[in-house]
Amino acid sequence: MKNLILSILILIPVWALAQVEPIDSTSIAEVVAEPEIVAVDDAVIDTVDYLTMKNPIRASLYSAILPGMGQIYNKKWWKAPLVWGILGTGVGFIVHYNNQHKEFRGYYLDKLYGYELENPTLNNMSIEQLANIQDDRKRSRDYAIALTALAYVLNILDATVDAHLFGIKKDPDLSVKPSVIQNYKTSDMAMGFGVKYSF
Structure with a gap:
């Protein structure tokens, strides 16, 4: 299990670096020269602000080295304590179940080996019952390791996606928000999402 986790931790930064595309000088000159502009009904909207864009590779490496740093780099300060709390809780469960397993x-x-146990409750248990409890604690520890590793990977993925989408300006004409929907047959109210697009 340790080798699997170590392999995953080594392959994530390598995979992130493998996604780099070669950059030629003409594309850099075009990017620096003018931002992309889209014309919509006599209104000009800048869709991408290249001066405030974040580097996705840098964000993913920051999150891989120190979880939460990619979120701070992307100026999503409120996500860093969530990442620390989730990973800290996972590590706490790993340590707790590992101690119980031991x-x-x-x-x-x-x-x-036939020794008497100090605790009378444990002393009355059979060898098979103690073996089952030991296996249960080991299984719980392994689940905690897997879920913590998943949270670590999702932390890196979140930082990368946020960096990709950082410079995109939000269109005020397009909005998705929760709304209350009424069923016209039964007059019952229900929650839903409404999509609004203004022309």
């Missing part, structure tokens, strides 16, 4: 492993081995 403790019940010791009880199991003591019972297997």
